[in-house]
Amino acid sequence: xxxxxxxxxxxxxxxxxxxxxxxxxxxxxxxxxxxxxxxxxxxxxxxxxxxxxxxxxxxxxxxxxxxxxxxxxxxxxxxxxxxxxxxxxxxxxxxxxxxxxxxxxxxxxxxxx
Numbered sequence: 001x002x003x004x005x006x007x008x009x010x011x012x013x014x015x016x017x018x019x020x021x022x023x024x025x026x027x028x029x030x031x032x033x034x035x036x037x038x039x040x041x042x043x044x045x046x047x048x049x050x051x052x053x054x055x056x057x058x059x060x061x062x063x064x065x066x067x068x069x070x071x072x073x074x075x076x077x078x079x080x081x082x083x084x085x086x087x088x089x090x091x092x093x094x095x096x097x098x099x100x101x102x103x104x105x106x107x108x109x110x111x112x113x
Contacts, residue, residue: 003033004092006052010044011092023061030067050074 003013013033015025036045051073053059059077068075101107 003029005044005048006050008044009092012044021056021058023058023063026058026061026064027067047071048073050076052076052078054078055080 003011005012013029013031013035015029015032017025019025030051034045034047037043051068053075055077058064065075067073102109
């Protein structure tokens with residue numbers, strides 16, 4: 001899971017895990033995105049004004065909604081079945097797949113179910 005700044009397209013934060021997505025894992029990613037990083041060259045941080053996401057259960061939880069209310073973040077959900085609204089993040093994942101994941105041993109090109 002990762003967070004992408006819409007303006008700069010910089011990776012603001014990430015959470016790497018083999019566990020299923022959850023509101024807690026999403027919150028950890030979001031925390032990493034808004035907090036200052038240990039690496040001085042990774043300067044992107046801060047509370048965004050808008051969180052644009054899909055309808056995954058980890059994003060539609062009351063926990064995420066409450067975090068957005070508490071931090072005064074506008075929560076916007078993409079249109080169901082309309083991936084074009086998520087183009088920037090989808091492009092990032094496609095690039096990650098083409099450059100990194102496809103080079104791993106055992107890669108089949110098929111999504112893991």
